[in-house]
Amino acid sequence: MNILDLFRLDGKVALVTGAASGLGAAIAQALAQAGAEVAVHGNRRAATETAEAIVAAGGKSSAFQADLGDKLGAEKLFSETKAAFGQVDILINNAGTIARADAVDTTLEDWERVIQVNLTSVFQLSQLAGRDMIGRGAGGKIVNIASLLSFQGGIRVPAYSSSKGGVAQLTKALANEWAPKNIQVNAIAPGYFATTNTEALQADETRNRQILERIPAGRWGQPVDLAGAALFLSAPASNYVTGTVVTVDGGWMGR
Template sequence: MSNPSSALDLFRLDNKVALITGAASGLGAAIATALSQAGATVAVHGNRRPADDTAAAITAAGGRAEAFQADLSSTTGAETLFHQVKQKLGRVDILVNNAGTIHRAAAEDTLLEDWQQVLQVNLTSVFQLSQLAARDMISRSAPGQTVGKIINIASLLSFQGGIRVPAYAASKGGVAQLTKALANEWAPKGIQVNAIAPGYFATTNTEALQADETRNRQILERIPAARWGQPQDLAGAALFLSSHASDYVTGTVITVDGGWMGR
């Protein structure tokens, strides 16, 4: 971006198209809302059904949003989704790989089919969508210019092993390493690839932990901020990594965890 009139202009996303997976609720919906408020047209994805509620809320607030549906647990889901968005909106300038799933079971009891589903949604579809987006971005690239942003949603379990979630931990460790690998290849082509590792956020994925009095207390005792994260707490990091403000930032994993990893 050349000669912005103010530092805040670096965060504007006017005339950008952003695809956010897993945006029917929770973190994905909050990220989509933030990018819309910065001026982007957002494609919001739902796995089982289109993210109509998120799109409607963004549109009611004066933003531009389109809802899409594709099953990312299928090996063809990523391609189906990307082609739908490309056909409807013309291109993708920002990709946020937020969709994810978790399976809780002892490692010795985890079925191969459950392992494979978690890896497909959390890691393989991230690579598939990133590859599709990068090909599209590179086709529009010019030397020395930023042409696209890819943001992957990692996890604290990108760094830690967790308990009873072997597939999830493996997939999120893979997301962190994939982020670095893609950043190395695509930075010279004008694409920044980064990741956000959320801490303990109050979403549907963590309802069981929040309801467990002992685990809830243990988690809060470990978080310096002494509270669960709220989806909107992720908005600033997502906007930064989506915007020209982060044009010299690539291959990094930003933790948004209330201080958990620093404890």
């Protein structure tokens, strides 16, 4: 077998949450280029532009919208994806939100929404996908998007840090349970990427300088920088990799 065949996803269906732009859009397009049919999700709007870009490039994709901040959002999204594609072989839990405030000023409402979107919906979708994969006896791949704040505390983002620490531990817990079922569960911890979630940091001259000085690569990550790791963890090439949190951070964690 040619080694590149282990990175093909022909005949697979992938669901990518938070794919309207940024990291999710880049991941969705990479999986489509590898041969997967891709359901792309948007939290506030359907990820129509991402789906159209995939179709224009010769792939197959449909756009969906569901509020993962609602406890019923995950089930709605998964049911609609199953109805459209018949199965889910790859789940990318990328959707996320953030609330920046001092811990003493963080509202319970903000805390609960961040935890629901970033952690609880990840469990809900993983549970739904796991049931589907186990029921079909087909195995599968689940890739969660963690964060450097899965390892570090961060500043003024207590709910976000807590949620991403939970994502890392949930990844390991599910990997332990589902490895015998040929389901690999892994996570990617992106470093500082130029996305809408980090616009405030990029615009803050002092914080931007401090961040760049700390990154050995000397630059913010771009969404395409995450695509290779996502493809690897979604493809047969990673069939003996499970329970890992892969950092894609320009060297931040090694410094």
